Amino acid sequence: MNGKRKLILIIRGDYMYTFFPVIQPDELLFSIYARYHERSLNKNENKTMEELHLTKINPFLPKNIQYLIKELKYFDVPDKDYFLTFHSMYNYISNFISPDDNRGLYLYMTDGTGKVEPHVSDKFFSKKKYLKYCPVCNQRDFKTLGESFWRLSHQLPTLFICLEHEISLKRVDTPNHEVGLKTIPKNELNVFFQETFTKKTMFYVKKFAKQSVLLNRVKLNLYNSIQSQNFYHLFVEKGLMTGSEIDVKKLEKEIVEFFGKEFLELSGFSKALFIEIKERPLFFSNSMTPVETLVLINFFFDSLSGMLLYNNRTPKREIASSLLVELLL
Ligand SMILES: [Zn+2]
Known part of the structure; x- marks a missing residue:
């Protein structure tokens, strides 16, 4: 950021951007919000929600990505389609739903105006009450980054292992999506129980x-x-x-x-x-x-x-x- 931009930020009183985390490859958009909340030292999640212009938290269904991009324009962030493809489940979901439902989902996620029909949210979000992570990726993240992040690919409903480490993913329950802006927990154990599957299952x-x-x-x-x-x-x-x-x-x-x-x-x-x-x-x-x-x-x-x-x-x-x-x- 050049000096002039910094000055503009200070004049506007936009100190929140100082805390904005570096977005990781394959990071779920929700994870970016959660890591921002942790860094911001806001005691109350509502304050963070207000700053990020969020009305509710559903880890799998971010709303109004356009607002985030507008607010982060100083960082030359990519466009909304980039966020949809690389930091949200939009493409995955849209592959299964009708063109009409697709339009509603796209508008909801990009500028917050569209409607996600109940049969879409039931199928993809309402029944899914957990987030997933790979314990090995988690340990490596803490070693190299000092923190970890929720990976988008690990949240896909038909993905049950980490493709890199070929081990099953751990679940963190989020009853009724009451997940708050939680970052991924540190995996304390060095040895963890690993299920073994038959060759056919692994295939x-x-x-x-x-x-x-x-x-x-x-x-x-x-x-x-x-x-x-x-x-x-x-x-x-x-x-x-x-x-x-x-x-x-x-x-x-x-x-x-x-x-x-x-x-x-x-x-x-x-x-x-x-x-x-x-x-x-x-x-x-x-x-x-x-x-x-x-x-x-x-x-x-x-x-x-x-x-x-x-x-x-x-x-x-x-x-x-x-x-x-x-x-x-
Ligand atoms: Zn892994």
């Missing part, structure tokens, strides 16, 4: 992790491909029908055999999906979370790219890049 855990990161980087617009009607055709094609009805018992058996019980339990896959498919064969997709959606996609197509190729509606360039990311990431 799918890694596969889902790569696909999750891809979904958060690239807009693949899955919405039209993940509707009940599309899956209905696949049930028919795969011989999963008894007469005119879907044989959900056979479907369940094949899905459990395909992924293994351990993986399905770890992922939080809900078996209520099979009841939904039986009762509402042409409307069940409305109730699917990203976990159930990725389970069906991988069961039928083996990969995200497989589905894009099958539906042949996605530009070839995007299919090629998604194939590459799924293979190499």
Whole structure:
């Protein structure tokens, strides 16, 4: 910052910027707010909320990013689309929802005017009452940075391990999102209990992790491909029908055999999906979370790219890049 800018800040009395943390790669926007709060020494979170122009805290659904950018203009921060892609779950969520819901979500997150429909918030935010972190990344952060930060990729609903360290993530419960502006806690133990998974589980855990990161980087617009009607055709094609009805018992058996019980339990896959498919064969997709959606996609197509190729509606360039990311990431 040059002298003139500094002077402007002092004249305006904007001392808050002195405390603004350096934004880390893959850092969740909420984490930036939480680290700012810790540095600011504000006793009351409301004071911080006021300074950052926040009305409520939902770690996964930041509102009015434009305001933050406007206030931080002295630091030459990138634009709102950069924050959406690299510091929020916007791309990930938008891949699963309709164009109308997308517009509402975009406006809500960028300038605070749009509305996030209840079926979107229920699916992605309301049921998710925890934040996740990797204990090894955490220890390294404290060693190198003196503090740690919430990583965006670790919060993705279909990512269960740290891809760098290949260990499962720890959860910090946030009942009813009463998380406050909490920074990531220091992992005190040098030795921590590590679950071991079967090779098959690790295979799918890694596969889902790569696909999750891809979904958060690239807009693949899955919405039209993940509707009940599309899956209905696949049930028919795969011989999963008894007469005119879907044989959900056979479907369940094949899905459990395909992924293994351990993986399905770890992922939080809900078996209520099979009841939904039986009762509402042409409307069940409305109730699917990203976990159930990725389970069906991988069961039928083996990969995200497989589905894009099958539906042949996605530009070839995007299919090629998604194939590459799924293979190499
Ligand atoms: Zn890690």
